[in-house]
Amino acid sequence: xxxxxxxxxxxxxxxxxxxxxxxxxxxxxxxxxxxxxxxxxxxxxxxxxxxxxxxxxxxxxxxxxxxxxxxxxxxxxxxxxxxxxxxxxxxxxxxxxxxxxxxxxxxxxxxxxxxxxxxxxxxxxxxxxxxxxxxxxxxxxxxxxxxxxxxxxxxxxxxxxxxxxxxxxxxxxxxxxxxxxxxxxxxxxxxxxxxxxxxxxxxxxxxxxxxxxxxxxxxxxxxx
Numbered sequence: 730x731x732x733x734x735x736x737x738x739x740x741x742x743x744x745x746x747x748x749x750x751x752x753x754x755x756x757x758x759x760x761x762x763x764x765x766x767x768x769x770x771x772x773x774x775x776x777x778x779x780x781x782x783x784x785x786x787x788x789x790x791x792x793x794x795x796x797x798x799x800x801x802x803x804x805x806x807x808x809x810x811x812x813x814x815x816x817x818x819x820x821x822x823x824x825x826x827x828x829x830x831x832x833x834x835x836x837x838x839x840x841x842x843x844x845x846x847x848x849x850x851x852x853x854x855x856x857x858x859x860x861x862x863x864x865x866x867x868x869x870x871x872x873x874x875x876x877x878x879x880x881x882x883x884x885x886x887x888x889x890x891x892x893x894x895x896x897x898x899x900x901x902x903x904x905x906x907x908x909x910x911x912x913x914x915x916x917x918x919x920x921x922x923x924x925x926x927x928x929x930x931x932x933x934x935x936x937x938x939x940x941x942x943x944x945x946x947x948x949x950x951x952x953x
Contacts (some may be wrong), residue, residue: 736952737779743868745886755779760928770924774917783924784892795924798833798875807831816918832885834869866890907953912945
């Protein structure tokens with residue numbers, strides 16, 4: 730299992746247009762692995778990514794029900810809401826970043842190091858400060874707050890740009906991106922919605938935590 734991150738010829742507009750020309754070259758994946766403790770509701774989640782010299786673009790499209798979103802503060806516990814997540818390790822053994830973003834665009838962002846391979850517990854090396862977090866540009870199709878819960882079927886999107894400089898603040902120069910292989914996983918969760926669920930792209934092999942970098946899968950950057 731691997732994902733190819735293609736270099737785009739133009740910047741996506743970050744306006745939630747799934748089919749715009751800038752995204753047409755991107756490979757598409759779906760999140761098909763759900764934890765056994767998930768409810769019967771298993772939303773269809775599609776993800777695609779692209780890169781440019783300045784950074785990485787990530788686009789989630791979620792065909793969902795039972796949508797709820799209450800957290801509005803940066804670094805709030807957003808996994809309790811309808812939320813999509815991207816965990817990525819740019820350099821092997823140097824820790825990973827967890828970008829957790831609600832359907833309403835609220836983000837939690839940590840730089841994590843030394844996860845326990847059995848329990849998934851982590852030593853948080855740094856809560857990424859707001860000044861860096863705000864360099865992540867986010868589009869969200871749902872309102873900031875979604876309450877009461879939306880019980881009917883609806884599709885929502887989260888599209889964002891991560892500057893490579895954010896990673897370099899912690900890891901030093903990334904060098905030439907084309908040809909690199911990072912490791913990552915993509916997730917969907919909704920801990921406190923009426924139909925909770927926990928889904929992933931790369932399987933978690935029975936682990937009850939998303940913080941399991943040994944099960945991240947390769948992201949191969951091509952182009953450039």
